[in-house]
Amino acid sequence: MNDIMRFCREIGTKPMNASRPSTLNDLSRRRFLNQSLFLLSSLALPQLARSESAPVTAGGLTQAPRETAQTFADPTWVRDAIRLMWAERKRSGVTPLLHLNPPFNQDLHLYLKHEAKSPTGSLKHRVAWGLVMGGLVNGAIGPKTHLFEATSGNTAIGEAYFATKLGLPYTAVMRPGISELKIKAIKQYGGQVAIAPPGMSPGVYLEQLRQATAEGYNLNQFANTEKVLDYFDADPDRNMNLAAEVYRQLAMEDLPCPDWFVAGAGSGGTATSIARYLRKWADFDGRNCPARLAVVDPEDSVLFDWYQTGNDSLSITTGSRIEGIGSSGPVVFGKTFRLLREGVAQMIKVPDSASLAGMQLVSDLVGFEVGPSTGTNFYGALRLLERMHREGRGGTIVTIICDEGSRYRDKYYNPEWIAQAGLQPEPWKTALSGFWETGQWQAV
Numbered sequence: 001m002n003d004i005m006r007f008c009r010e011i012g013t014k015p016m017n018a019s020r021p022s023t024l025n026d027l028s029r030r031r032f033l034n035q036s037l038f039l040l041s042s043l044a045l046p047q048l049a050r051s052e053s054a055p056v057t058a059g060g061l062t063q064a065p066r067e068t069a070q071t072f073a074d075p076t077w078v079r080d081a082i083r084l085m086w087a088e089r090k091r092s093g094v095t096p097l098l099h100l101n102p103p104f105n106q107d108l109h110l111y112l113k114h115e116a117k118s119p120t121g122s123l124k125h126r127v128a129w130g131l132v133m134g135g136l137v138n139g140a141i142g143p144k145t146h147l148f149e150a151t152s153g154n155t156a157i158g159e160a161y162f163a164t165k166l167g168l169p170y171t172a173v174m175r176p177g178i179s180e181l182k183i184k185a186i187k188q189y190g191g192q193v194a195i196a197p198p199g200m201s202p203g204v205y206l207e208q209l210r211q212a213t214a215e216g217y218n219l220n221q222f223a224n225t226e227k228v229l230d231y232f233d234a235d236p237d238r239n240m241n242l243a244a245e246v247y248r249q250l251a252m253e254d255l256p257c258p259d260w261f262v263a264g265a266g267s268g269g270t271a272t273s274i275a276r277y278l279r280k281w282a283d284f285d286g287r288n289c290p291a292r293l294a295v296v297d298p299e300d301s302v303l304f305d306w307y308q309t310g311n312d313s314l315s316i317t318t319g320s321r322i323e324g325i326g327s328s329g330p331v332v333f334g335k336t337f338r339l340l341r342e343g344v345a346q347m348i349k350v351p352d353s354a355s356l357a358g359m360q361l362v363s364d365l366v367g368f369e370v371g372p373s374t375g376t377n378f379y380g381a382l383r384l385l386e387r388m389h390r391e392g393r394g395g396t397i398v399t400i401i402c403d404e405g406s407r408y409r410d411k412y413y414n415p416e417w418i419a420q421a422g423l424q425p426e427p428w429k430t431a432l433s434g435f436w437e438t439g440q441w442q443a444v
């Protein structure tokens, strides 16, 4: 039995070209037949009308005044689904903003946006909501749609959550090697996981699975995030924008405008949503807030070099070891990635061992375990703090707690896994802790 057959058996259907018809296939055939009949009749009717009286343009289009109405996805279901999504959005509230002061300089402030506190435990809850809502309002998602996404985990956890709320099947397609605990979380939220066969990209495998499914829809964070307007814009009460939420939280305490935001890029969606917000709202209502975005890039990733050179054909065969961030390329904005190059003021390359050390140090400072991409963010924030301190300035940096360490107990919190991966966080931990205490940066 091949992978497609196995997948179809798991989801209770048959490949579209299988000889024996399944219930889903029967249903879609019947729907196809109905649609064809409807199409034929709607084609035939204007024909009749034309022959009677209607003038016809050179292109064969009807010009006479007339009306037509068609029904696509079940409108009552779609309306209920959108109502449910808004209820979810309202209930999820605002994630906390933690504050840290490096002991060596009371004028330096580090704020951590605690996205692990979102309902599905990561920064990707926002975009998962946006992508599902986008599919609903665009008419791409109906009561029988099977949702898909090629994702390394956190996006899938959010999407599985919303799909299950809507009563829709959901499959996350991923490359081998993703943390077992993350896979377990996707399944706990009601999703399914399909691992791409070795040598095949998750995107290609997803397309095969989608085509074998009666009504498959690829949520596709890499292409569709751009269209999720709520994600980029900043309605004061209802927006999804992370930076907007941070600004409101800082304003509540009359705190000054931040100097920097620091973020990693997996799809690039989070970083780009921040970059655009910073630009668009910098001077709104006399705010005068020229904050900049720094992006951190892990070892096995082409983002740093792509940013430096603008060469969008760069690629490497190894995948990033820091789950959730980095890209093997090619980085083509709008096609394979969502990171807006022009929105990034600085790119910081971070050794993977330093990311792990950063992860451990943040965990010590906040009192709970965080994930590895939070460590990469923290390293970037420390580099910027170091520069500000060296220049004798105070200031504010905002970065993100992307998710919690409990999702990675089998990897980054497992000494055997760390040793097998050849990572050595200890010297970095000493250096980063030393800097946090004294303000002196030690080379490793």
Ligand SMILES: Cc1ncc(COP(=O)(O)O)c(C=O)c1O
Binding pocket: 122, 123, 124, 152, 153, 154, 155, 264, 265, 266, 267, 268, 269, 270, 271, 323, 324, 325, 371, 373, 374, 402, 403
């Ligand atoms: C843990 C973690 N950190 C950071 C990111 C990066 O977010 P984005 O895809 O918006 O660039 C992701 C994305 O999945 C993630 O899972």
